[in-house]
Amino acid sequence: MSSIYQAESIEAKWQQRWQEDGIDEAHESADDERPRYYCLVMFPYPSGQLHMGHVRNYCLGDAVARYKRMQGHNVLHPIGWDAFGLPAENAAIQHKQPPAAWTDNNIAQMRGQLKGLGFSYDWSREIATCKPDYYRWEQWMFLRLMEKGLAYRAKAEVNWCEPCHTVLANEQVVDGCCWRCDTSVIRRELSQWFIRITDYAEELLQDLDQLDGWPDRVRDMQRNWIGRSTGAEVRFPLADSDGYIDIFTTRPDTLMGVTYMAVAAAHPLARQAAENNPALAEFIEVCSDVSTKEADMAQMEKKGMALGIDAIHPMTGERVPVWAANFVLMNYGTGAVMSVPAHDERDFDFAQGYGLPIKQVIQPADAEWDMSNGAFTDAGLLINSGDFNGLGSDEAKTAIINHLQAHDAGSERVQYRLRDWLVSRQRYWGAPIPVIHCPDCGVVPVPDADLPVVLPEYLQPTGGASPLVDCEAFMNVDCPRCGQAAKREADTFDTFMESSWYMNRYTCNQHQDAMLDADAMRRWAPVDQYIGGVEHAVLHLLYARFYHKLMRDAGLFSEEDGGKEPFRHLMTQGMVLLDGAKMSKSKGNTVDPQLIIDRYGADTARLFTLFAAPPEKDLEWNDAGVEGSYRFLGRVWRLMARGEDGVTGKDDADACRTMRRIIHQSIARVTHAFEHGFAFNVAIAALMELSNHLQSFTATGKQGQAVLREGLEALVCMLAPFVPHIACECGQRIGMETMAVLAPWPSVDAQALEESEITLVVQFNGKKRGDVRVAKDADQDQVMAKVHQDEELTRWLDGMQIAKIILVGGRLINNVVRPQGFGCAYYSPCYY
RNA sequence: GCCGGAGUGGUGAAAUGGGUAGACACGCUGGAUUCAAAAUCCAGUGGCCUCACGGCCGUGCCGGUUCGACUCCGGCCUCCGGUACCA
Structure with missing residues (x-):
């Protein structure tokens, strides 16, 4: 056994052993009575190399999965x-190699990296979404x-x-730019496929x-996104x-204050009116040109033009002019708004700009409102509103909706x-949408029996339009309905x-008969703990929730078996930063995890990413910190030699008792971290302290050796x-019977935590002035007796x-003291 | 604007059913070991005052509650994330 910690050989040895023993596989057998636990990390895009974000994500997941196994769970x-x-398409252009080959290579490469990090995955469950046996079920689902x-x-x-040469979902537009390439997106009218989320x-x-x-943060982000x-x-x-x-209006209580209407430039009424109005046509043209980025729109000056038509107010019967306005969005609500300048800032600005009338119908409950201050947008009391005068905004909303409903004018x-x-x-490099376009039958779904529609993998993308378009072997097909060329x-x-x-x-990756196996879903779903980056808060995490419900x-599967929601618990880890900026290839500020592994070993890389920051916070990469983690593992390695000392001297009962207390306090602290919030940085700090004490x-x-051994085993x-690698090696070294990663999680001996004598802090007026050793359950008089014996403390009582x-x-x-003769003295025992 | 979250040493951070602020580490300083270095080990390390004993101040700012506040309450400031002419 080497006296120097050599990560490389240890890690290779144990990875091979774990694989041979198959210890990371989830058990399907009904005989397995262990409670099941499903721990999932966000699967990677196979770019070819793991980055630090992956490493952090998977270190967190692996810690959870391994802990649960040690706690006696059957873990998936x-x-x-x-x-x-x-x-994959871009790489294919660069390397003149079809995307499939590039992707397969990358997967092989990254699989090797994941194995090299010693993550406890059940590799028999591995899936790659680009394989037909995976995406065929997606096609099947689409047909349903x-x-x-x-x-x-x-058409919408x-x-x-443009650079990606494709359309994007709303969720994939971030600040008006493409989520992937960061280029400004443009608006185009195209026929596309949608799913009714x-x-x-x-x-x-x-x-x-x-x-x-x-996390509340993610839930709020989704609430904002849904925007009810x-x-x-x-x-x-x-x-x-x-x-x-x-x-559509959220303020029906202001209905009586409507003085004009505004429709989007793209609204059918605006287009119709433009046919005989060249100036209006030009205005509409300008609007459609400008409004590319929504972020820019907020800055835009409010502009509009009258359509030359009037609408009838549904309550008063008055005529109100209809305008086209650049701030009205065609794709929200109905593409038209009622304008109440007195009670909406936007309408107010617009009305002032174009000299439109402003009619106040709400006023503050206890004051007048001066319209020269601008719009009054709060709730209040109705005025100038006929029968509704005197109502509060809330009552008025109900009353006005009821009135509209009764007159068939709204709801x-x-x-x-x-x-x-x-x-x-x-x-090109995606799952084909399983439909056929027939000149006569129109859009025809591919029959189930013809699934999967297999993507030809040999095509060479060019960067422009998809090569599929020109692939006759793929494109030409007989219409399943009428049989003619389609x-x-x-x-x-x-x-x-x-x-x-x-x-x-993952619960049934081998299942050939259906998209999912209901029995497997009953066994494993939903995911108990999901871990990944917060950047997916309204992308993947919203889609996956939706899709889960679609599958239900x-x-x-039934809601009872598979859950109403796919992920019970979610942990969103922070980013990995270098010099305060997110590590990214384009910025050139990356640290290659492989270099760290090669230099220090996987365990050091794992330890540092978990220790340097709490999981949900950003982690600033720090080479010196990595060095520190490596040193700690070296100390643990050398510490194990103490287990081989044998009985060499005398025992000290007090020292043994104290040591046992520290051991079991550490177990309590580390266990707590796993059970509440995954504060692994604190858990590891506790292990460092334990190591230092040992x-x-x-x-x-003899007794000392037994306590030391108990401590070493708990630490391992x-x-x-x-x-896990160094833990297994250390476990073997000190002669543990089971492999460390298979050992039962240590439990706290409550008796070991108890102390007969404790240190009590002594305060005067809330300030710490010293401490005393007293019996564990000493009462106030006994404590004060001790305080009076201490000269350092009693001088705070002088005078x-x-x-x-x-x-x-x-x-x-805490002694609350005051100068003698100051106010009336009393002495009241007070126990908390 | 609205909705979240966060502000603690030189640095990453601990401590919130109110109770010793700065655990654990990084860095730095000094020392041991060494021919020398690396590695390792020991000691010190919030600020200010003091030869020292010791004291005062200190968790973004201002106030409040309390015997006692990083923690609770009220009012601000700054930063980060989300969302937004959303009607």
Whole structure:
């Protein structure tokens, strides 16, 4: 046994041993009575190399999975590859090699890196989403969604990214730019495939309330994204024709203050009016050109132009002019608004700019409002509103909606910000959308029997349009309905489709008969602990929740078996930073995990990422810190030699008792970290302290050796979830019977925690002035007797009288003192 | 604007059913070991005052509650994240 810690040989040895013994596989057998636990980390895109973000994510997951195993759980801890996506196409262009080969290579490379880090994955569950036996079920599901009308094709104004040469879903537009390449997206009108996530908006919103294992931050982000608002839909008939304008408002109480209407430039009424109005046509043209980035729109000057038509106010029957305005969005609500300048800042600005009338209908409950101050946007009391005068805003909303409903002019309405999920992409390296375009039959779904629609893997992308379009072998097909020559859909699915259901496929990755195996879902789903980056808060994490519900509603599992939600607990880890900035290839500020592994070993890399910061916070990379983690492992390694000392000297009963107390306090602290909030940085600090104490433990008699051994074993076991290789090697070295990673988690001996004598802090007026040793359950008089024996402490009583004494059991005693003769003295015992 | 979260030493951070502020580490300083270095080990390390004993101050700012506040309450400031002409 080497006296020097040599990570490389230790790690290779144990990785091989774990693999041979198959200790990381999840057990399906019904005989296995252990409670099941499903620990999942966000699977990686196979870019070719792990980055530090991956390493951090997987170190956290592995610590949880290993801890749960040691606690006696049957753990499912799978890994796979989110293998479709644009980088493969770009790499293919660069290397003149089809994306499939590049992707397979990368997977092999990264699989080797993950194994080299010693993560305890059940490799028999590995999936790659680019394989037909995976994506065929996605195609199958899409056909079910088409049958239900939940998947549909529609012409709409969509986000287009020119460099990526494809459309994007709303969730994939970040600050007006493409989430992947950061280029400004432009708006284009195209026919695309959508999935009706808006049908599930209410359930997705409601169920957030029960996700108490999720960070509030993520839940709030999803609530914001879904953006529910309640109000009314109101119909304004046109004055001189048969048409009407429907609007949505959250303030029906201000209805009597409407002085004009505003519609989006792209609204049908605006376009119609523009036919005979060149100036208006030009205005509409300008609006559609400008409004690329939503962020810019907020800065834009409010501009508009009258359409030259009037609408009829549904309450008063008055005529109100209709304007086209650049601040009204065609794709929110109905693309038209009622304008109440007195009570909406935006409408107020617009009305002032164009000299439109302002009519106040709400006033503060206890004051007048001066309209020269601008719009009054708070709730208040109704005025100038006929029968509704004197009502409060809330009552008025109900009353006005009731009135509208009675006159068939409007109704209560809930509006969501969430829009349907655009799932088609003009890309090659993705799952083909299983539909066929027939000149006569139109869009025809591919029959189930013809699934999967296999993506030809040999094509060479060029960077522009997808090579699928020109691939006749793929494109040309007979219409399944009428048999004549037809074309396949050349678009592929958004890659978020694959990552929306992989968590459930892991439970039954070999299942050939269906998308999911209901029995396997009953055994494993939902995921107990999910771990990944917060950047997916409204992307993957929203889609996966939605898709889980779609799968439930397709009858693939019952809510009882698979859960209403796919992820019970969620941990979102912080980013890995270098010099304060997120590590990224484009910025060139990366640290290659492989270099750290090569230099210090996997255990050092694992330890540092867990110790340097609490999981949810950003982690600043620090080479000196890595060095420190390596040194700690060296100290642990050398500490183990003490287990071989044998009985060399005398025992010290007090030292042994103290040492045992520290051992069991450490067990309590580390266990607490796993059970509450995963503060691994603190857990590891506790292990460092334990290690330090064991090193300086001096009792070398028979009892001392037994205590030392107990401490060493506890240390080895508790290190195992974090640094499994060195833990196993140390365990073997000190002669533990079971491999450290298979050992039962140490339990706390409550008796060992008890102390007969404790140190109590002594305060005067809340300030610490010293401490005394007293019996564990000493009462106030006994403590004070000790205090009076201590010269250092009694001098704080010189010339003072004690007004009050507070004894906090086990912690401190506080003497409230004041100068003698100051006020009236009293002495009241006070026990907390 | 609205909704979250966070502000603690030179650095990463501990400590919140109110109870010793700065655990654990990094860095730095000094020492031991060494021909020398690396490695290792020991000691010190919030600021200010003091030869020292010791004292005073100190958790973004201002106030409050309390015997006692990083922790609770009220009012601000700054930073980060989300969202937004959303009607």
